[in-house]
Amino acid sequence: MAQPDSPAHVAILPSPGMGHLIPLAELAKRLVHQHNCSITFVIPTDGSPSKAQRSVLGSLPTTIRSVFLPPVNLSDLPEDVKIETTISLTVAREMKEPVKIPGCLPIDGGELLDPAQDRKNDAYKWLLYHTKRYRLAEGVMVNSFTDLEKGSSTGFARVPGVEGSECLKWLDDQPHGSVLFVSFGSGGTLSLDQITELALGLEMSEQRFLWVARSPNDAVSNATFFSVDSHEDPFNFLPKGFLERTKGRGLVVPSWAPQPQVLSHGSTGGFLTHCGWNSTLESVVSGVPLIVWPLYAEQKMNAWMLTQDIKVALRPKASGNGLIGREEIANVARGLMEGEEGKRVRNRMKDLKEAAARVLSTEDGSLSELARRWKNQKWN
């Protein structure tokens, strides 16, 4: 409850999906740094927070706090449920299910340790404070042994560390502007046949590439929207011998890569993207031209704008069976990285990068006005 000259405390409720959390995290940083607001993220979820969510939230200044709402059980929804319904239910429902801690048997909330029971109590805040700091440690010694707590030790080993640095190191060794980054956002998945065509197309193109691969889903194209992680090892679905044949020239990473850092790396020269809006903006900010491959949501509209209006992207065509074939992928990848058409979109992207830098370096008038209104708001 802000007094006229005390800083506003803003609660941000991002709807599910990394593509919604990431821009709000950027907004939160601006509100803290430029307008002295304090921020609490209130995050809905259908399970335990994903690695990617934890990594974004963990990278924020300590003045930005986050609390996770109890996970919602969505298992009784019909199979053909649309993502908009799932998102709405995740934001609206109260959870009565046992808490799912990674690697552990689901446990009734009442059985959790005492300080977790009363959110108003200081002990609860200290519990959150200390547990969040565990991830800062290089390692953790635990007074137990694996056979006693198999599940939880596996879950614990999956907590994110310096993951992602592998691909940045690999990029360091590649020539300037030579690598095509291939990624379908936080939720995008392809069918098995399409994965095969994409892999063989990248191979045929003879371009360098960094591909964030997920296991296939033949039914929907946004199968990892909520969880990011593939359910099965994506490498099991690549064509036989593909990794060996492209070794050195291509790198495949499972499920997630540090995308903004990849896009701003000097070796990255193109981005094959599903056209999520954040991916689009991140590419613009880094001046990286695009190959557009829209999958769901409003991505076709973004692809249209990028190819037809501002003309910073090339678009491969699907064949009669709905698949984008390997030859088409190879041609478009070569076209972007080496062709005349690629040169044209690259130059336009360079101009846009400069325009984006101008916007980022100036004070945002509308945000200042909003912060001023929040600050002066009279609360009942």
Ligand SMILES: O=c1ccn([C@@H]2O[C@H](COP(=O)(O)OP(=O)(O)O[C@H]3O[C@H](CO)[C@@H](O)[C@H](O)[C@H]3O)[C@@H](O)[C@H]2O)c(=O)[nH]1
């Ligand atoms: O391996 C990865 C994959 C993604 N990201 C990040 O995740 C975000 C993905 O956002 P976005 O490109 O917008 O894709 P979605 O997560 O699919 O976003 C949803 O929300 C967007 C609006 O916020 C819409 O434009 C999209 O269509 C919708 O799918 C970006 O910041 C990426 O940098 C990574 O860091 N590493």
